[in-house]
Amino acid sequence: MTQNPVLSINDLSIEFPVYKGAVKALNGVSLHVNEGEIVGVVGESGSGKSVTSMMAMKLLPEGSYRVTQGDISILGTDIIHASEKTMRTLRGGDVAMIFQEPMTALNPTRKIGIQMTDVIRLHRRLDNDAARQLAISLLKDMHIADPESTLQRYPFELSGGMRQRVLIALAFSCNPRLIIADEPTTALDVTVQKQVLMLLKAKARELKTAILFITHDMAVVSQFCDRVYVMYAGSLVEAGSTRQVLHAPRHPYTRGLMAALPELATPGSQLQAIPGNVPDLSRLPAGCAFASRCPSRSDKCNQKPVLTSIHEATTHQVACWHPALQEELAV
């Protein structure tokens, strides 16, 4: 499985220094994305998914964070110690990013065409005409009708779905090896969401581009990802193929998430919720972070569980002292 990781994060811990202490945003996160693979990272707000993606691109403001342990490498480049110059050639070249706000991710005072050719020419030695042709073909791939006139428009003339497709086209403009997509469809309505995701996936498969897909939407993960990591309070709690994790969740948190999906609820019944709140990241318990909300906690949970394979012949890993058994599974 570990052939050619495009992105690999090893035992990474990051904290943000605050008054008297630090917010421990990531606690020993290890994940990897192989070539051409689509990997999802799920978790609720504040679980560290966005910090992971920002850190992979080294986009967190300099000096605001502290890496306490671990390392990140993209295509063999050590990100944590990379210079800003190295990062600039990497960003937009080998690694691109798609954001969750398509409304603000384009400069409102520039036409789409200029913005696209500008990015293309930043990384590729192309003249204006060639860059324009490339932009047109990229937009065509994103099923934008009449790409030539779209290039002449300002961002406010496009709908949210179109803007996000323009941004995806931009992300693919330099044939990246990895795209980090941070909740790219959250701001779109459901029908557009599906269309955008399918276009993204098709293009990624075609170019063998790997995608690190950050989301909180389980339904999207099930359709979109090959593998999935579940995060809680800055740690990974479960990892495995989408099938393994979504159809046979072992960690009580994942099970709670699945049970809380409104799609699976019986109409008319109350929606399920996980009791309690996410722990304060500046005062994390010594043991399992989920223990206070967990239905099957015991004294053992005062020690921190490690992500381990549930049995030898599987990639399905869980960080829990009391993983649910296969037979108990409701979903």
Add this chain to the structure above:
Amino acid sequence: MNAMTEQTLPTAPDIQPAAASGLGYFFYKVKKSPLTVAGLFIILFMLAMMLFAPWLATHDPNAIDLMYRLLPPSAEHWFGTDEVGRDIYSRIIFGSRQSISVGLFVVAVSGVIGALIGCFSGVVGGRTDRVIMRLMDVMLSVPSLVLTMALAAALGASLFNAMLAIAVVRIPYYVRLARGQALGIREMGYVKAARTFGASRWHIVSWHVIRNALPPLIVQATLDIGGTILMAAALGFIGLGAQQPTAEWGAMVATGRNYVLDQWWYSGFPGLAILITATGFNLFGDGIRDILDPKQKGK
């Protein structure tokens, strides 16, 4: 012919929505505000005066004729003559070149430099930002007229030095304004996105920040032109601006002061010219502010 037209049909510009931008929209908004139109007309009038001065003037502005000194306005000398018999009307016409170009030059120089420093400072942040902003605060802490006078005096009395002095003193206002804008724009999605595409700092400043920080800067600049003309006139009045025999409105008002009780036209007409020009630029500046301020739209 028919096939030709079909082939060369453009991508139907008529189905594109009318953009709320561009010159057409600008003039549409200007037309709705009579005061802005008045300001615009005054500015155009003054610019025409600058350009066509040799044709508009009735006399050589520097021709001395001691036989005709201090004459009241008449058909021969529309605005009268000064103490050495020069035609005041012609001097005002030629003086517009000095006064208005001071205004435009100062605003262009201080606006461009101030905007660049301010946007850079805001985007870079940290220690660089703090050093730049404290320097600007030091400059702002001295009353601007005093600082301008000191600078102009140190550089030596000439019109160009006066312009330089005014420009330097105006820079901090633009820096503060541009930095404030840059701080907001820095957090916008497109700046973040530009960084993920590997854009350099300079690229972000020149491509994204300055463009979007422009509206308030334009307003400030337009409003400043009037103020700058007054400032140049003030410097001319105390002898630090244009030197004799160059015609300059401020200097004319200053010399005319000696005769103001008996020969009112000597100070009066150049003073009126300053008043009208400054009013014109201020009216236009106010109008532009209303147009560019999105909160005012639809009012």
